[in-house]
Amino acid sequence: MFRDVAFGQYYPTGSPVHKLDPRTKLLLTVLFVITIFFIKSYFGFMLTLVVLLAIVIVSRLPIVSVLKSVRGILLIVLISAAINLFVIKDGEVLAHWKIFTITKNGVHTAIKLALRLVLVISGASLLPLTTTPVELADGLEKLMIPLKIIKVPVRDIAMIMSIALRFVPTLFExxxxxxxxxxxxxxxxxxxxxxxRIGAMMPVLIPLFVNSFRRADELSFAMDARCYNATDRRTKMKRLKFGWGDAVAALFLLSYTVVILLDRYYFKTVGIDIDLMIFGELL
Amino acid sequence: MAAIEIKNLNFVYSAGTPFEKHALKDINLTIEEGSFVGVVGATGSGKSTLIQHLNGLIKLQDKKHSSVFVNGMDASKRATLKKLRFEVGMVFQYPEYQLFADTVAKDIAFGPKNMKLSKEEIDARVARALEVVGLDYDKIASRSPFDLSGGEKRRVAIAGVIAMQPKILVLDEPVAGLDPIGREEILALIKKLHEEVSPTVILVSHNMDDIAVLADRIVAISDGRLVADCSPKEFFADRQLVKDIGLDLPMAARITDALVQKGVPLSADIVSLTELADALSALKEGAHV
Known part of the structure; x- marks a missing residue:
């Protein structure tokens, strides 16, 4: 059952992407996902797909591992696309049957929505595929440091997160x-x-919870025994460091974002329509 | 008809990924009804994968070339899956971690209930199962399984499996994590189950002493391959093989080896402490004559 849930499973290949600083990957993933929501034209979607493929190739991930993450949301994508297809009623009518009307606008909106969702999930899945849970937690901890000023217990939050991430596979198993x-x-x-099925899950869920509490108890003793939180000056064995790769990755993704933003806000105002140039009458 | 017939069984985990693992390689195995088989092998050798094929928890990967038949039922057939699971009782490692109901009786009744038995029959089976595992029905049936001691919990979990009265009983490391007395009690219980409830027993264990005493046949798996299928005496007499597949000798065999090194003439097929004691006292008698 859970064998097919690939989202979040680390896939080691030792590629340059895997070696990037987790902070870089976290920030760039956020940037990538936000940028995808700014895409307006089919050209933008094509560019995103190319960028995504480039990252997958450099990461040496099999394309299947990314597609597996998409499979989980396929139903949601199809349903929301279908709803858009039938609900949007303005624009040129393409087909009409009883109460159903399909318009040109509806088709475009549905296709773009589906593309957007698929790209967002594929893009976001690259982070856990190329970064170990421990690295992720370390990266998050560093990124949250400014919050310490307002007395947020950043270290504890990071510890909670890394424990949670660490136990995801254990709980699945x-x-x-x-x-x-x-x-x-x-x-x-x-x-x-x-x-x-929901009723039948109770004999699974009850032992699962009982065992989790027992394990949490044992873990807290083990942490106590190793003097967790005895001092606030805990040091790291592996210190995070930005390298050249991080600069290259950031530059690559920033230029992608700039192109998408130009495509949305600028090209049209100066009379360039890339979609029309590529697809012509098809639209 | 053999109780279990396995032909050319292969199994690969996560095929086509960096995590790919060939867990079983061309396993052929026939187990007769009434036998007590010990399955041995190092951690990760494929024992668990093998036994989970017996009740369809793991599906056959290559139906063309391989097959698993249990009491004449094809384990890959969905239609008989439930029947199969009631005929093959499976006690997993740390079975007490599967307890869920609010009373001991309800937990044990889970299997029989799924068999759609009548209420009277279910109650009778719960009482019988508790009796077999040596727990007092009146004292324990209405208590919460989570309030019991470790050994009692494990007995209740085993009772939950044998309440289905399976013809074949599979036990995966049934004494792991128990104290010495608890171990002895569970081992005695397994012997009793073999005699009274389930004629065919398959015991997976890392403890060679238990296997040597209980099993009448040993099936050894190493790196997914069947490397030995013989009596405990023959198996442990092959000291090199036992060492090569990463297993221990039974205590009696180790003592025998140490004595032989000191010049005591003993045969290499001693596997239990009783046999060792007999051999030694025979030697002593001989010396007196």
């Missing part, structure tokens, strides 16, 4: 084990209608 044990006793977890 544990869930799988308990599910197997209950299935072996004839539990109907993998068939029946949705209500039956």
């Amino acid at each position: 544990e869930t799988q084990k308990i599910m197997n044990a209950q299935k072996a006793r004839g539990a109907a977890i993998d068939h029946g209608n949705i209500f039956k």
Whole structure:
């Protein structure tokens, strides 16, 4: 069941992207996702796809690992695209049947919405695929340091996050084990209608929670035994450092963002329509 | 008809990724009804993957070339999956971590309930299962399983499996994490289950002493391959093989080796402390004559 949930699973290849500073990757991922929401033209989407493919190739990730993340939201994408397709009623009518009307505007909006969602998820999935949970937590901790001024317990938050991330696979594994044990006793977890399935999950969820509390208890003792929080001057074994790669990555993504923003706010005002130049009458 | 028939079983985890692992390689295995089979192998050798094929928790990957039959049922057939799971009782590692109900009785009744038995039959089976595992029905049935001691919890979990009265019982490291007395009790229980409840028992264990005493046949797996399938005596007599696949010898065999080094003439097929004691006392008698 959880074998197919690929989002968030680290995929080691040792590529330059994997070696980037986690702070760079965090910030650039945020920038990338925000930029995708500024795309207006099909040219913008094509450019994004090229950028995404470039990153995937440099990261030496198999394209399947990225597509797997998309598979999880495919249904949401299709439903929201379908809703847009039928709800938008302005513009040139392409087809009409009973209460359903499909307009040119509707088609464009639906396609763009689907592309946007797929690109956002693929882009965001690159971060956990190329960065270990520990690196991610370290990066977040560093990025949140300014919040210390207003007495936010940044270190503890980072510790909580890294523990949470660390235990995601453990919990998956544990869930799988308990599910197997209950299935072996004839539990109907993998068939029946949705209500039956939710009911059948209780014999899995209860032991899962009980075991998690037990584990949390043990972990807190182990941390105490190693003097966690005995001093506020904890040092790091691995210190984060920006390198040349980070500058290159930042420059690459910033120029992409600039092109997208130009495409949205500038090109049209000076009379350039790249979509029209590429696709012509197709639109 | 054999209880279990496995032909050319192969299994690969995460095929096509950096995590790819060939967990089982061309396993052929037939287990007769009434036998007590010990499955041994180092951690990660593929034992768990193998036993999970027996009740369809893991699906066959290559249906063309391989097959798993349990009591004549094809383990890859969805239609008989439930029936299969009731016939193959599976006690996983740390089974007490699967307890969920608010009373012991309800937890044990989970399996029989899924079998759609009548209420009277379920109650009878719960009482019988508790009796077999040596717990007092009146004292324990209405308590919460989470309030019990570690050993009691494990008994309750085992009772939850045997309440289905499976013809084949599979146990994965049933004594892990127990104190010495708890271990002895569970091992005695397994022997009893073999005699009274489930004629065919498959025991997966890292503890060679337990295996040597209980099993009448040993199946050894190393790196996904079946490397030995013989009696415990024959298996442990092959000292080199046991060492090569990363396993220990039973305590009795280790003592035998140490004695042989000191010049005591003992045979290499001693696997239990009783046998060792017998051999030694026979030697002593011989010296007196």
